[in-house]
Amino acid sequence: MAFDLAPYLFMTFAGLTIAAAISILLTKEIVRSALFLAFTFFGVAIVYMFLNAEFLSLIQILVYVGAINVLILFGVMLTKRKLMGGGPCE
Amino acid sequence: MMFDYSGLYQFLYSVSSWLLWEVGRILGFIGIDSGNILYPIRQFLVDPQFVYFVALLLTALIYLVAALLFGIQFIWMERKFLGRFMDRRGTSVGFLGFFQNFADAFKVLLKAVITPKDADKRVYQFAIFAILAVSFMLLGLVPWDINWYAVNVPLALLLGLAVFSLAPFALILAGWSSNNKYTLIGGIRGAAQLIAYEVPLLLVVVSVIVMTGTLNFNEMVAWQQGNIILFIPLFIGALTFFIAGVAESERVPFDLPEAEAELVEGWQTEYGSLGWGLVMCADYLRAFIICALFSILFLGGWTGPTFLPGSVWMLAKAALVFFFMIWVRAAMVRIRTDQLLKFCWNRLLPLAVINLAVAVLIKIYAVGGW
Amino acid sequence: MAEDAKNKSTYQSRSELKPRAWIADGLRVTFKTLVRTTVHRPNTIQYPFEKLVKPDCYRGRPGIVLEKCIACSKCVRICPNRCIEMVPIESATLGKVKRPQVNVARCMMCGYCAEVCPTNAMIVTPEFELAAYSRSELMFDPFKLQFESKPGYEVCSPMILPSEIKAGKTEMHNKGDMAIKDTVALDAKKCISCSRCEKTCPVGAVKMTETGEINPKTNKPIKKPAFDNEKCVSCEQCVDVCPKSCLSMKEAM
Structure with a gap:
């Protein structure tokens, strides 16, 4: 009995990616949004893996999660909180 | 019984198949034979795919234990050598003080797990797992001998660097979620430093890739065995890689993220008990991975006289590089943030570019063209 | 000039901030220490198992x-x-x-x-x-x-008095020398001849001696304490015990 897991795994990861992408929009806390963004990027990298594009997937992780997401977090950390409607910085 | 010692996978596969075969025999002994309702279970146990799965699980377990032991052992090495560098004895429990770290580990294990009151609890715990996963995954990527590895993918080096580049993200999350200004400053500093020093690190790695024409560790070592150990032509690159590696693993003189004089313990401040212990272990493991990468990229990995097995040469070379890290730690003072970044962009980046040019020239003129 | 260069504690010239000063020197010094401590032994004394040699004049309990x-x-x-x-x-x-x-x-x-x-x-x-x-x-x-x-x-540190230093003397006095010994002075008017000082003296340096006077009431000779300064150890017990506080210490200085 040849049982091919690949389509089910693909569906699982695609679903998780979409769920993470939606929760970026739904989360109130902006840092958590950045975290979900990282999950989304990861999911996209895994989808690339399913497409047999390993190099692209690794570059996706290296550039998007490793660099751009950290840049976004830096932006969040260096922005005054009042601008985003939260309480004042302590 | 005869086990297959030629490689980690072969060894574990033979071990697990022997184990499962024995289990099947015991099941047969207690009366589960063909015709019994439980017979399919026994058949399933000796199925080659299931054996392979068990072998995979065993590999993961061995790598987890090995990662923790590596961490403990290198903490011991650092403490012992630092002691000698500073004219004192270092740890002294057990043989040469080796069991001091185990005692410390048990102490850390018995502490209460405390989460700060206003911390973002989910992210706070996620950060630990992210750091641990990122660090322990790296250990699986590094081959110790021609057949001893957990994974051997064609893009191993790129995968390793991709995993390495995830650390600043976890750091900044850990710093932010602890709800403490020191951890936040430490996390931001750590992330900035790691991102900045990744650039020269990657450039040096690119020069190695240019020379060897591959991204696979095994093929790199094979190239070095066939031609020349890369430390000699790419001396500048090796130096740059070492300095960038010290900065990547947040060690003195680049330990700004955990500058204990100003930031208590940096981004780890609010972590306690086992979480902190594992993070500490992962820290040393990352430093050690850098050393292992250095020895693969520049020192020829497991190349060496054959009176010792290759993995021993590999470990010895990595330990030698780690010794240099300890030496640097004993000798130097912590530098300022502006000096840190200026040093990276003004000194290391030009050096890395020069090194890349050297690699390209050697590749074109000496090794014999593309 | 050379001594000044040796004793300076802060960075004075730009060359000290160059890498040779803060990288190479540090590496060299620490490596020397490593070699020394590995070949011989570290400076640490493993206290309960090995102890420093105490000096002869060590003051313990x-x-x-x-x-x-x-x-x-x-x-x-x-x-x-x-x-x-x-x-x-x-x-x-x-x-x-x-x-x-x-x-x-x-x-x-x-x-x-x-x-x-x-x-x-x-x-x-x-x-x-x-x-x-x-x-x-x-x-x-x-x-x-x-x-x-x-x-x-035994602690027998020789002493010298400030007055003697002023006078230009350099020789020291040992414990119990007459020159540095405090002595007891008697206010004879207050004394009631109770002889408690004689009984209490640990070295027998106090003797009740007749003064030659006779008590007119009882017709017995009046005795007053006499102090033997050679024997006296200036312990002040007689001063403490005197009921009319007619004894006092006269300091040698």
Whole structure:
């Protein structure tokens, strides 16, 4: 009995990616949004893996999660909180 | 019984198949034979795919234990050598003080797990797992001998660097979620430093890739065995890689993220008990991975006289590089943030570019063209 | 100029901030230390297993030689921490006597008690590991305090008086020299001839002697104390015991 897991795994990861992408929009806390963004990027990298594009997937992780997401977090950390409607910085 | 010692996978596969075969025999002994309702279970146990799965699980377990032991052992090495560098004895429990770290580990294990009151609890715990996963995954990527590895993918080096580049993200999350200004400053500093020093690190790695024409560790070592150990032509690159590696693993003189004089313990401040212990272990493991990468990229990995097995040469070379890290730690003072970044962009980046040019020239003129 | 360069404590020239100064020198010095400590041994003393050699004049806890003690209680007086107390003891050789008891928990090992002891009965011992499980164990009674005396344990620091330094003298006085000994002065008008000072003197330096006068009421000769300064150890017990406070110490200085 040849049982091919690949389509089910693909569906699982695609679903998780979409769920993470939606929760970026739904989360109130902006840092958590950045975290979900990282999950989304990861999911996209895994989808690339399913497409047999390993190099692209690794570059996706290296550039998007490793660099751009950290840049976004830096932006969040260096922005005054009042601008985003939260309480004042302590 | 005869086990297959030629490689980690072969060894574990033979071990697990022997184990499962024995289990099947015991099941047969207690009366589960063909015709019994439980017979399919026994058949399933000796199925080659299931054996392979068990072998995979065993590999993961061995790598987890090995990662923790590596961490403990290198903490011991650092403490012992630092002691000698500073004219004192270092740890002294057990043989040469080796069991001091185990005692410390048990102490850390018995502490209460405390989460700060206003911390973002989910992210706070996620950060630990992210750091641990990122660090322990790296250990699986590094081959110790021609057949001893957990994974051997064609893009191993790129995968390793991709995993390495995830650390600043976890750091900044850990710093932010602890709800403490020191951890936040430490996390931001750590992330900035790691991102900045990744650039020269990657450039040096690119020069190695240019020379060897591959991204696979095994093929790199094979190239070095066939031609020349890369430390000699790419001396500048090796130096740059070492300095960038010290900065990547947040060690003195680049330990700004955990500058204990100003930031208590940096981004780890609010972590306690086992979480902190594992993070500490992962820290040393990352430093050690850098050393292992250095020895693969520049020192020829497991190349060496054959009176010792290759993995021993590999470990010895990595330990030698780690010794240099300890030496640097004993000798130097912590530098300022502006000096840190200026040093990276003004000194290391030009050096890395020069090194890349050297690699390209050697590749074109000496090794014999593309 | 050369000494100035040696003694400077801050960075003075730009060359000291160059990498040779803060990278190469540090690496060199630490590597030298590593080689030295690996070939020989580190500077650390593994304390409970190995100990430093104590100097001969080491001042540990006080000790006592019971036979030499004359119970003058000078040590009680001098003790800065007030940890010495005279307690009555009974022993076969000495009978019923008073001897000092030291609360070692409070003792600060200054050795003053041994320094003032006129007979060198109080000594400083090289014992310093005094940890105990309870405070009562640290109350060293005279028998526990006993220690075999050796020449180095007695504290006999020679003294010189400020007045003598002014006069240009350099030679020192030993313990008990007449020149540095405080003596007792008697105010004869107040004395009621009770002879308590004679009874209390530990060395028998006080003698009641007849003055030649006769008490008109009882027709008996009036006796007043006379002090033998050679024997006296300036312990001030007679001063303390005098009911009319007619005795006082006259300082040698």
